Amino acid sequence: MKKYFLILLMSIAGSIAAAAQEYWRPSAELVERARQEPVIREHIERYISFRRSIESEKSLLDIHYTIQPDGIHISQTLKYDKYSNMQDFGDHYVIYYSENDPYITPEVRAYTTKTFESVLCLTLDQEKYSTYNLSRLCDAWMTWLFYITGYSIYDDWDFKRPKKERETTVTTSKDIADAAIKICRLKDWSRDSQIALLNRYLSDRTSTTWGGRKELQTSSQFSDVKSVTPDGIEVCAALLDRSGYDAVSNDSSKAVEFIYKDNPLVVIAARTLGLPLCIHLYDMTRFGTKTVFTINPEAL
Amino acid sequence: MKRFFPILLFLMLGIVSFAGDPVKPLPAKAQAYIDKVKQQTRSEYDARHITDNESLSSSFKAIRGTKSGTKVTFDEKNPEAGVQVWFVVSWYRMLDNDVPTGEEIEAEFNCDAAPGAIAYGAACALYRGCPLTIGLKPDRFFEETGLHSSITLTHEELIAICSSKL
Numbered sequence: 001m002k003k004y005f006l007i008l009l010m011s012i013a014g015s016i017a018a019a020a021q022e023y024w025r026p027s028a029e030l031v032e033r034a035r036q037e038p039v040i041r042e043h044i045e046r047y048i049s050f051r052r053s054i055e056s057e058k059s060l061l062d063i064h065y066t067i068q069p070d071g072i073h074i075s076q077t078l079k080y081d082k083y084s085n086m087q088d089f090g091d092h093y094v095i096y097y098s099e100n101d102p103y104i105t106p107e108v109r110a111y112t113t114k115t116f117e118s119v120l121c122l123t124l125d126q127e128k129y130s131t132y133n134l135s136r137l138c139d140a141w142m143t144w145l146f147y148i149t150g151y152s153i154y155d156d157w158d159f160k161r162p163k164k165e166r167e168t169t170v171t172t173s174k175d176i177a178d179a180a181i182k183i184c185r186l187k188d189w190s191r192d193s194q195i196a197l198l199n200r201y202l203s204d205r206t207s208t209t210w211g212g213r214k215e216l217q218t219s220s221q222f223s224d225v226k227s228v229t230p231d232g233i234e235v236c237a238a239l240l241d242r243s244g245y246d247a248v249s250n251d252s253s254k255a256v257e258f259i260y261k262d263n264p265l266v267v268i269a270a271r272t273l274g275l276p277l278c279i280h281l282y283d284m285t286r287f288g289t290k291t292v293f294t295i296n297p298e299a300l
Numbered sequence: 301m302k303r304f305f306p307i308l309l310f311l312m313l314g315i316v317s318f319a320g321d322p323v324k325p326l327p328a329k330a331q332a333y334i335d336k337v338k339q340q341t342r343s344e345y346d347a348r349h350i351t352d353n354e355s356l357s358s359s360f361k362a363i364r365g366t367k368s369g370t371k372v373t374f375d376e377k378n379p380e381a382g383v384q385v386w387f388v389v390s391w392y393r394m395l396d397n398d399v400p401t402g403e404e405i406e407a408e409f410n411c412d413a414a415p416g417a418i419a420y421g422a423a424c425a426l427y428r429g430c431p432l433t434i435g436l437k438p439d440r441f442f443e444e445t446g447l448h449s450s451i452t453l454t455h456e457e458l459i460a461i462c463s464s465k466l
Contacts, residue, residue, distance in 0.1 A: 224440070226392065236392035240444055282395050284445050290395070 023177055024191040026148065026272050034272055035149045039264045041067065071152035140184075140201035141265045144194060147176045148272055191273065192230060198269060199228040220263035228269070232276035232294070235259055235266050238284050245283040249291040255279045256295060271300040324429035324455070329463035336411045336466070337423035363400045363408060363416070365393055367439060372421045374428065382431035382452070385421035391438035394447060399436055405451075409465050422462055425455070432458050 025031065034040070065074040153171040177189040184200070186193045202225050226234040237259060239245035248254045259279055260267045270277040274297045283289035322331065366387040374383045389399055408418035415423075418434060425432035435450030442448065453461065 224390065224392065226390075238391065238441055240441070280392065282392065284441060284447075287395060287445075287447070 022188050022190045023174060024189060024194060025150065026274070030272050031148065031150055034145065034268060035151075037145075037264065037268055039268070040145070040149060067151075071154055073154045140180075141198060141269065143176060143180065144198060145265060145268060145272075147173045147180075149173070195228055195230055195273060195275070198225075202226075202228070223259055223263045223266070225263075225266055226280070228275075230275070232278050233266060233270045233273075234278045234280065235263065236280040236282065237262065238282050240284050242283065242285045245281065245285070245289070249281050249283075252279075252293040252295055255281060255291075255293050256300060267300055270295075271297050273297075322427045322429060326426060327459060327463065329466055330426050330459045332466055333411060333462040334423045334426055337415050337419050340411055340413065340415050341420060363387060363404060363418075365389060365399055366436070369439075370417050372417050372424065374424060374430075379428065379430055382433055383421045383425040383428065384433045384435065385417050386435045386437050386450075387417070388439050389436050391440045391447065394436060394438050394449070399449070405434060406461070409461055411465060422458055425453075425458055426462060429455055431455060 026034075065072060067073075150173050152173065154168060180186060180197060181189055181193075184197055186197060222239070223235055223237040226236050228234075237255075239248060239258075248258050256267060256277070256279070258281075259277075267277065269275070276297060277295045277300060279293045279295070281291045281293070322334070326334075366389055369388040371386050372383065373386075375381055387400075393399060405418065408416050409422055411419045411423075421434070422432055431452050431454050433450055433452045435448060437448045
């Protein structure tokens with residue numbers, strides 16, 4: 001009896017812990033500001049055009065999208081589906097609709113990557129699929145920003161098949177957070193966990209071409225993030241000409257402008273997470289010449 | 301046939317011994333250093349690289365503050381340049397002088413357990429009778445600024461350091 005009581009107690013405790021799972025989000029005002037950031041629209045457009053370029057190779061889909069207050073609506077019409085099962089494209093698979101194959105669920109095509117562990121994504125492994133496959137369109141920082149904006153992605157599939165009905169799938173920002181928790185093995189989705197996540201993926205904010213695809217690159221030319229901690233975000237920026245350094249190093253607002261232009265997500269992240277932004281400016285023509293600014297989030 | 305076999309064996313032994321000998325005669329302690337590095341690295345790297353003529357390049361244990369991408373190289377066409385060990389460091393760490401210290405680099409010559417790139421490069425240089433260069437290169441802006449830092453140890457300096465690590 002005691003044994004059952006203990007098990008019961010543990011399961012109740014587990015349920016309470018799960019229910020208390022925190023999905024931290026900034027204030028409505030900051031969410032709205034994040035939504036207005038041009039980088040969000042650019043990101044979506046880049047993603048859509050990237051997808052279209054892949055799809056058009058096989059002329060599989062017609063894709064149209066709109067950004068509405070509740071989310072991104074993407075309509076896709078499967079033009080034909082003469083293929084079946086899965087095809088290997090090297091760095092990703094394409095899974096095609098297959099009426100007779102019970103192992104492919106859901107019965108639509110979707111991408112999944114081979115290296116999904118390294119970035120945030122939603123894959124078929126999680127028994128949920130999305131055309132907004134995060135590993136293929138952005139880095140962890142972009143994924144996080146997308147979460148912050150609170151957009152959902154509505155994928156409206158039209159199969160043009162006699163036996164297959166129209167289908168809409170929804171990926172909410174909570175789905176994105178859950179995927180991040182699972183794939184990145186986070187304990188929760190609190191503000192601290194989000195800060196730790198960004199700190200873990202500092203390399204996403206360097207000059208490295210993301211995923212080997214320049215068209216999807218969101219990273220910087222002149223700045224790198226040194227650290228993201230509850231104390232603030234440290235970013236280092238290199239100025240390759242002396243006059244540029246002199247202009248930027250005399251004015252903290254110009255320094256923020258410089259970072260925003262080169263690496264907007266850094267400024268947006270500091271503002272949205274309410275973290276001070278510490279900018280280290282280096283004159284690359286005079287080694288040893290350096291200026292440091294610390295800017296409060298309210299001023300960003 | 302039996303008569304030829306000992307001759308063949310003798311010749312083969314001669315070739316093996318030649319392949320295993322350093323280019324220049326070495327003090328016993330320096331030779332012992334090479335042998336120890338070979339022994340220690342057997343499981344991690346291909347120890348033949350120490351004695352063959354191929355370009356050396358591999359992933360090695362990083363020193364504090366360095367990033368992946370460490371390279372150990374030797375150019376057959378330019379043997380005077382010696383063995384080169386280059387570490388990659390964040391550009392801003394280099395500018396802030398937040399890089400491995402002299403003591404940390406010196407400690408990397410130890411060959412007691414899992415020797416890293418420096419011990420490996422040192423063994424190569426001892427074997428080849430050439431200098432060893434240890435350098436730090438930034439991960440960005442190298443071409444624009446030429447920012448880098450390196451130290452070259454002569455063959456004699458190398459013998460002294462490596463002998464002291466046994």
